[in-house]
Amino acid sequence: MSAGTYPEISFEARMGSVEFRIDEDRAHITVDDTKCRDCSTRGCITACPANLFVPTADGGILFNYEQCFECGTCYLVCNREGAITWTYPEGGHGVVFHRT
C-alpha cells in the first residue's frame, strides 16, 4: 500500500473509539456565546481536539460538553473573560481512557 491510501477514519468514528460516561444532569463546561460574538480569534474552534466548538450562522458558538476530553485547551486559549466556564465533571463521569 502506498502512502496516501491509508484508510483514515471519520471524526465521528475517531470520537466513537473513546468511552465517555456522560453526566446527563450537568454540563461541566458552559459557553456564554454572547461574549464570543466580537471575538475575532475564536481559537477554541480550531484548537479543541474533540471539535466541540462550532460556529453558528448568526455569529455565535454552539458547544456540546458530552464528548469532552477535559483537557483544558479551550479555556487556556480563550481570550474573552467569562466566555467559558470550565469545571471538571462530577466524580466518575466524563472521559474514561483505557489504552493511553
Next chain:
Amino acid sequence: MPDVDAIVVGAGPAGAAAALELARAGRSVYLLERGPFPGSKNMYGGVVYGRILDTLVPGWWDEAPVQRWVTRRATMIMTGHQALTVDFRTESWGRPPYNGATAYRPDFDAWLAGKATDAGAVLVTSTTATGLLRDGDRVVGVRTDRPDGDLTADVVIACDGVNSFLAKEAGLYPHTDPANFTVGVKETIALPREVIDERFGVRGDHGVDYEIVGCTGDVPGGGFLYTNTDTLSVGLVLSLPALAAGGTRPEELLRRMKEHPAIAPLVEGGEVKEYSAHVIPEAGYDMMPELSCDGMLVAGDAAAMCLAAGIWLEGVNFAIGSGAAAGRAAARALQRGDTSNEGLAGYRSRLESSFVLADHRKLRDAPHLVMSDLAQRQLPGLACGVAERMFRVDNPEPKPGLRRILRQELKRNGVKVRDVVSHSLRALRTFG
C-alpha cells in the same frame, strides 16, 4: 481534629507516590481520584523511566504492568518527503534494571496507586475535589462533590494535574499563559504482535520509541510513535497559541504525519482503538508555580514538572519523584507538628537536590529552543537537504564536497549562519 492527617488529590503517579510515602510513614491519608479508577483521565507521550521506582518499589520491573521495554530509541527529523533518523539500540535496556518502558496509563497508574493502598492509604475514586477549605490563608482540607463531601486534613497535596485548579485557587500560579502549554493528541492503533515485531525489528517484550521533529506543519510541536505489545501509539504535541491562531486542526495534522512515507509503512492497516487528548505543561521551570503554602504542597503536572526538552521527553518519572518528595516532606512536617509553609519547606529543598528541579533548571531554555522556527522548520530542511545531497550520486558531476553542500542548503532553507551559531551556543549552554 481534622478527618485525616493528609489528603492527596489525584491518584496519578505523583499522587500515588505521595500517598505511598505518607502511608509508609504511618500517616492516615485519603487519595482522591475523580475518575472511576486511577489513570482513567491520564494520557501521555509514551515512556515511563523507572529508575525513580528503584527505591520506592524495589523489584518494580517484575510486577509493573509494562507493554514493552524500550530498547530502540530513535529521533526522526522530517520534511514533507524526507526523513533523517538517528536510531540507537541497546540490549542492555531490555534486561534488569531496564531503562524505560511503554505502558498504558490506566494500567500503570492503577498499579502504582495499588502500592499506596497496600501501604494503608485509602483510595476514594469517582470523587472530584471542587475546591479548597481554608482557615484564613491556611489550607485545611478540600471540598468534594460527594454529599457532605468536605474533608479536613493537616496537609493537602495537590496532584490534580496540569489544570490544577487547587494550586490556582491557592494563588500559587501567578498567571496562566497559553504559550506555556501544548496539547497532545494520540491514536492507539491495533496491529498483531508479530506485525509490530517485524515492522520495528524487535522481538519478545522489546519495543521502540520514536520522537519526531518537522511533522507538525504550520503548528510548532513534535510527534511520537511507540510500540505497545499489540498496539502502536502515534501522536502529536502541538503549540496551543498556534493552534488557536487558526492552525490546522490536530487530527488533520496527525493524519498527515501518518501519511508520511517514513511513517505510513509502520502504521498502515491498523485499527484505531482509542483516540485521546491531554494538555501538557510545556514550559518547564519558567512556568512553575510556588510549590507550597500553609497546609498545601503541589506536585507532578500540577506543578508543571513535565520535561519537554526535545531529545528528552519525560513526565511520569518527574511526577513520581516530586510526589514521593512531597509525601516525605509532608510526613516529616506532620511529625514535627508544623505543616505551615515554613514547616513544609523541606519539599523544595528535597527537589532542589534531586533531578526534579536540577534537570528543570538546567534545561529551562530547552522548550524555547525546541519550539523555535529554526528547530521546527529550518533545521529539519537543512539536515534532510544535506543528507540527500551527501548520499545522492550526481555522476558524471564530481562529488561537491560538504562545505559546498552546506552553503547551498543553508541558502535554500533560508537559514542564517548567525542564527545557527547563536542557537548552537544556547543549546550548548542548555544541553552541555
